[in-house]
Amino acid sequence: MNILVFGKDGQLGKAFKALFDSQTITKNVVIQYVGRADCDLSDANALSNLLLKTSPDLIINASAYTAVDKAENNVEMAFAINARAPELMAKYASEHGATFLHYSTDYVFDGGKSGWYIESDERNPLSIYGKSKTAGEIAVEEVFANVASSHFAIFRTSWVYGAGGNFIRTMLRLAKERDELKVVHDQRGVPTSADWLAKVSLALVLDSQFQIKPFTSGIYHAVPAGETTWHGLACAAVQAALDAGIALKAKPGCIKPILAAEYPLPALRPANSRMANRKLQLALSGGLSDTSNSYNQAQNMSNFPAWDGMVQQYVSQLAKEGLI
Template identity: 45%
Template sequence: MRILLTGTNGQVGGALRPLLEKGGTVIAPSRNEFDLSKPETLAGALDAFKPDLIINPAAYTAVDRAEDECELAFVVNARAPEAIATWSSRHRVPLLHFSTDYVFDGSGNRPWREDSATGPLSVYGASKLAGDLAIQAAGGPHLIVRTCWVYSASGTNFLRTIARLAGEREELRIVADQIGAPTTASAIADAVTGVVWSNASNLEEAFTRKGGVVNLACAGETSWHGFASAIVAGLRSRGMRLAVKTITPIAAADFPTRAERPANSRLDLSRLRDLLGVTTPAWQRALLSELDSLVAMQREQADH
């Protein structure tokens, strides 16, 4: 199977690549070879790559900057997926695309289902929703994976930021009124590759029958404050010397950002389990292995 995988320098793409290479030929084009900011070039590139499956984790993800770069965010997150989906539909090549909890308005406290009413609060969320709708409208075999609070031991993310700040500051002030499930890139990659390999004999038929939108996150829920507290406790238990003494819960209103974030990012995982047979680890358990990796990386850097 020839698998076109975008965004391999990102967290999810980076986690997917080694797992996909175990069972298929991975085409991982550079940004120059497959530039999502130039949607008009993508069909020609796809003709040349001749993939049997397209997996697209690449996106414009600078949530705050998107408020000022609206046009670019929509080109990368909506028009590019539309171009890919149009090609995918014409050639009946399955497309697996990644979306976000930011398509919802974050109201209430019930987990969002795949068919819940959308209402993005930000340009980023609106651009991702436009991409989802364009893929659905193209009518090809597709699976749109909606996830939330993604992080890993490498890259730029909440885990890495908290680890750095905990080493520098005595007090951390962390938002406590936004709720979701911290989700590791490796948990996403494990689930996605499980779906791909278990349906490898006829992915087109599987995506046509079981496709559409599916929520994928680690199990359980917490606040950013709860997540930060778990990170600090985990680093301490692994012998890391930290400066932090207190982690103070604050309201999102006390930490204003350019783009508004959803207060409720809980995702209902029942479709993932019932239709695709996938269960994800609890966020606390998934965090353990990322902390192990992070501490190992930091010790290795300190030794050099």
């Protein structure tokens, strides 16, 4: 089993490395991690050559152009990394019988739905980033259409935090520096731990011997239980840091809720990007069949762990490592 992980220096790439490093890998399993220095994904030839040279059985694409606001002025690069590169990876996988894991975003939705988004809901991205990730999803789906022998999963996730820069770490830094913070409270979503995301991804596709197990190809919403706003997430992170004994200038009561319209950014964000995770839960418990659409009626009533407990654990780990 030859596993190739793209995006080794990103939050999710690092989470995969930590997860694989924590496991006993059998001798016949080779895992290679690829970063920008090894292969610039905007170079299609370099990517194709790398795939041919390494001949992976499982490709995990944790790379992406994730600079949501910068993407508004870097359209070509966003589409090269978020659409063209995954399309090439999917083509390789479909032609060589490999399995492909890809990641997408809540920003494929426009946020206009009042309830929870399910996998089959219409995509209508508001930003270039969202459009490029949408194009990536569609390209991967099209490559695998009518291919019976290969498998793919696109995990749509949201508000990811892990080893790297992210919203939680920004809020903690600001709470150390300032007496008062202002944070958007009219955008709802589900914060997702990169470590947890890597774990559920592998649980879907690999057995304990690191062999590919049968799973239903397609899109899965991969988020924990519960929901919040950016303001709710900031308050939870700051409270968790205080609980961990970190001295902060801004306490949760000093975090003022504001409207997104009061904090304009180059890229529009969906007001509601809550994604129901029932399909992934069913698949992990063996209850999802190719013909089943029972998850379509389901909400995010989850057996998965709740987002706030995971944020608390993450912040307490940051505190232990002296990273706040």
